[in-house]
Amino acid sequence: MLVRKVKERLFLAGITILTFLTILPLFHIIFSVAVEGLPVILRGGWDFIIGTLAPPDDGLGGIGPAIVGTFVLTFLASLLGLPIAILTGIYAAEYPNSMLGKATRTLLMIMMEFPTILVGLFVMQILVVPMGSYSALAGALALAIVMMPYVAVYTEEALRGVPEKYREGAFALGLTRFNVVFRVLIGLARKGILTGVLIGIAKVAGETAPLLFTAGGATRTYFNGIDRPVGAIPLLIYDLVQQPYENYHEIAWGASLLLLIIFLAIFLPLRLSLKEVKL
Amino acid sequence: MNAIETKDLHIYYGRNHVIKGVNLEIPEKTVFAIMGPSGCGKSTLLRSFNRLLELNENARIEGDVRLFGRSVFEMDPIEVRREVGMVFQHPNPFPHMSIFDNVALGLKLNRLVKSKDELKKTVKWALEKSALWDEVKDKLNEPASALSGGQMQRLCIARAIALKPKVLLMDEPTANLDPVSARKIEELIFELKKDLTIVIVTHSPAQAARVSDYVAFLYLGRLIEVGKTEEIFENPKEELTEKYLTGRMG
Numbered sequence A: 001m002l003v004r005k006v007k008e009r010l011f012l013a014g015i016t017i018l019t020f021l022t023i024l025p026l027f028h029i030i031f032s033v034a035v036e037g038l039p040v041i042l043r044g045g046w047d048f049i050i051g052t053l054a055p056p057d058d059g060l061g062g063i064g065p066a067i068v069g070t071f072v073l074t075f076l077a078s079l080l081g082l083p084i085a086i087l088t089g090i091y092a093a094e095y096p097n098s099m100l101g102k103a104t105r106t107l108l109m110i111m112m113e114f115p116t117i118l119v120g121l122f123v124m125q126i127l128v129v130p131m132g133s134y135s136a137l138a139g140a141l142a143l144a145i146v147m148m149p150y151v152a153v154y155t156e157e158a159l160r161g162v163p164e165k166y167r168e169g170a171f172a173l174g175l176t177r178f179n180v181v182f183r184v185l186i187g188l189a190r191k192g193i194l195t196g197v198l199i200g201i202a203k204v205a206g207e208t209a210p211l212l213f214t215a216g217g218a219t220r221t222y223f224n225g226i227d228r229p230v231g232a233i234p235l236l237i238y239d240l241v242q243q244p245y246e247n248y249h250e251i252a253w254g255a256s257l258l259l260l261i262i263f264l265a266i267f268l269p270l271r272l273s274l275k276e277v278k279l
Numbered sequence B: 001m002n003a004i005e006t007k008d009l010h011i012y013y014g015r016n017h018v019i020k021g022v023n024l025e026i027p028e029k030t031v032f033a034i035m036g037p038s039g040c041g042k043s044t045l046l047r048s049f050n051r052l053l054e055l056n057e058n059a060r061i062e063g064d065v066r067l068f069g070r071s072v073f074e075m076d077p078i079e080v081r082r083e084v085g086m087v088f089q090h091p092n093p094f095p096h097m098s099i100f101d102n103v104a105l106g107l108k109l110n111r112l113v114k115s116k117d118e119l120k121k122t123v124k125w126a127l128e129k130s131a132l133w134d135e136v137k138d139k140l141n142e143p144a145s146a147l148s149g150g151q152m153q154r155l156c157i158a159r160a161i162a163l164k165p166k167v168l169l170m171d172e173p174t175a176n177l178d179p180v181s182a183r184k185i186e187e188l189i190f191e192l193k194k195d196l197t198i199v200i201v202t203h204s205p206a207q208a209a210r211v212s213d214y215v216a217f218l219y220l221g222r223l224i225e226v227g228k229t230e231e232i233f234e235n236p237k238e239e240l241t242e243k244y245l246t247g248r249m250g
């Protein structure tokens, strides 16, 4: 009796500690980014958000081009990626037993785990090399490719989660398959699809690797055309920490905090507000 | 004229032979009940009438189903489903749409109304016909998920009859309802049969006796007996039917 109780206690203590160890890094990251980044942003003020990069060893300046770039890249990537991804998800959900449907699902799973730097290389080959320059378009395409499998898989799962009785009810009204999917099922699955969209967006907003050989980066000029190089916050951080200047490291901390805030701003409301529609 | 006729109908799910050579004649503007124990194939049979069975890739149909003399397999399935409405065992109004939109959806997407005005009128007509109007007329824009089970089922009836089908299939429409709501649906069936043919699946002989003009008894995929409801209940010809009616069978 006593032995069992002790065992139970030990087990509980064990998993508590393990859980704590698992989430510890997360809190450590958030904590150190906030502690290091906040003073930088406060010191830089408005200028930190809208200004351009300071010269080495001379103040903070700002990371405006990177912020704008991140938004532009994410927006363009969504424009390119979301429609195709959602349609792919619908296809996989509607034709789960067809050859193409099965192949699609396998491919999506592979794409999700695919090293994103290879996506960057691929886009460099098909876009950057022929165009002769890094560009916002190339960066956005790389991000779109990274984003698509998440959105497609979430869309598919959301649609497959819609109880059969609603499908049947819709078909029984004499609706075409197109209308059943687009006028009824999509609406029922909208929370799940939206989750996928936001996860996809949050994911690519913080990506660095796919941008390395595609977006090019820009720290002193704002976005000026989709065929021109563009900056991005993660890319900027990656560049700055490799440089030997003290002020660049500070800017990198500030940029990190901003990136974290953007990420949480997409993610937290999503997680908190997502109570599934009752079916 | 027969609203629905089946000719030597066989239905399989994969290799599972579920409906075994059923010949049925369902006269127009009557209530036709299909009864039988659980798993005997009632729902399967009913779903072949509006070609809903074809949503299931495993299902295979042999023989013929005729709608007013025309083989449904020579018709566009969409046309079949417009003429043959269906109400399901689990009330399934679309929970994310308003009460109004639930009824309006089929009308709009099938282009059965020409103006907003006509749409409103038809929705109102359908809700009145299904005895729901008085309960929902002040909350047409509220989500359908806020209704009670019985109200949801009447909304499903409204949604189906709004398309003015010639036949209405009902698969155990009261199985998940409280007695009072069930009673209301049964009363509705009396009203509706003036205008259309109703085929109702039930595993309650008592319900079949209350609502139907004709009754068919299905057992393990075979049609055991079919005829006028009073005749079958008073004087069943088959022993199996009698056993079933007297509750000596599952």
Ligand SMILES: Nc1ncnc2c1ncn2[C@@H]1O[C@H](COP(=O)(O)OP(=O)(O)OP(=O)(O)O)[C@@H](O)[C@H]1O
Binding pocket: B013, B016, B018, B036, B037, B038, B039, B040, B041, B042, B043, B044, B045, B056, B058, B203
């Ligand atoms: N989608 C399906 N796939 C495979 N087999 C099925 C499917 N639906 C039903 N069956 C099988 O077909 C037979 C008849 O099922 P059906 O649902 O038509 O019976 P039922 O008379 O409506 O029963 P209940 O009164 O329980 O609703 C059962 O043996 C069942 O296992």
Ligand SMILES: [Mg+2]
Binding pocket: B042, B043, B044, B171
């Ligand atoms: Mg059934």
